Amino acid sequence: MNQKEIVVSGVRPTGKLHLGNYFGAVQQFLKMQEQFDCYFFIADYHSLTTHPSPDGLHNSVKQVLAEYLACGLDPDKCTLYIQSDLPQIPELYMILNMNAYMGELERVASFKEKVKSQPDNINAGLLTYPVLMAADIIMHKATKVPVGKDQEQHLEMARTFGNRFNRIYNCECFPEPHAFNFGDNLVKVPGLSGKGKMSKSENENFAIFLADEPELIRKKMMRAVTDTGPTEPNQPVTEPVQNLFDLMKLVSTADTLQHFTETYNNATIRYGDLKKQLAEDMIVFTQPIREKINVILSNTSLLGKVAKQGAEKANESANKTMKEVREIMGFRKFY
């Protein structure tokens, strides 16, 4: 029998899902659940680096689970679970930490960024973040990991730690996981601040969330950063404007994009019109998802049922791997 390839990916419950999460990750999950053996989870352990309150953590986990379902993830097609329902994850994380070195962890770009942006909270969890991520991925022996561009280096680390384990113990326990996207490249969805990616941790006004009400989307879009506008035909496009065109590629029709590209190129563009159109297209895109999120969120019994079913399936897979890992490492029972 031909076994399906294994897919693992997760989202941190540090806030609601935004268009970056959707186009970088969840859209890929939807397609992958039809073809592969998929494990999609809510990375609640990963969110601890930012010290959430217990109620905040609890609510965010439910929110992301409801959003996963509202986007179309189907618990009968994929294994949908909460990371902290797998005690095997911290076990494998601890084991992998023994062969993860300070030097390589300190060189990770996301760690260096955090050192700069939050100098008073450089905790050990931040340093070993890629090790925890590697544990998530190799726990189910995944080969494909649908993620956005920002996670590329973490995937490289997951390969390093899996391969290192295989080498040290002279085994083939873990296959190599690779970042995956159905397109040619990993996706980076820009934010509205004029620079950089859309993100949960930056200013909320620069991200569009799937759960945002139409009025809020319009307001945020009107405040999106642009430039002073082209003064003559065929000027190069600046980053803030390119970002809006990139967002348009995701939610608008080809005709709309072409219209605004042409008006830019003949220097007649009105950014107000572009922003209005983009806001309306975002509203049309997010509306069916937003409506479902609210219905699902109020159905606590459904959320509970899904989480329980997912925990059972994910535990089965994790137990199998940990049994093998313990045997390989010499944790053998003699009593």
Ligand code: TYM
């Ligand atoms: P997180 O929660 O920051 O983001 C979840 C997913 O959304 C993608 N993403 C983006 N893609 C494109 N453009 C953007 N602006 C954008 N913003 C976010 C991310 O690339 C990611 O795929 N460490 C992970 C969670 C995690 C994980 C894992 C992922 C923990 N363990 C194992 C894969 C496999 C994170 O913080 O993602």
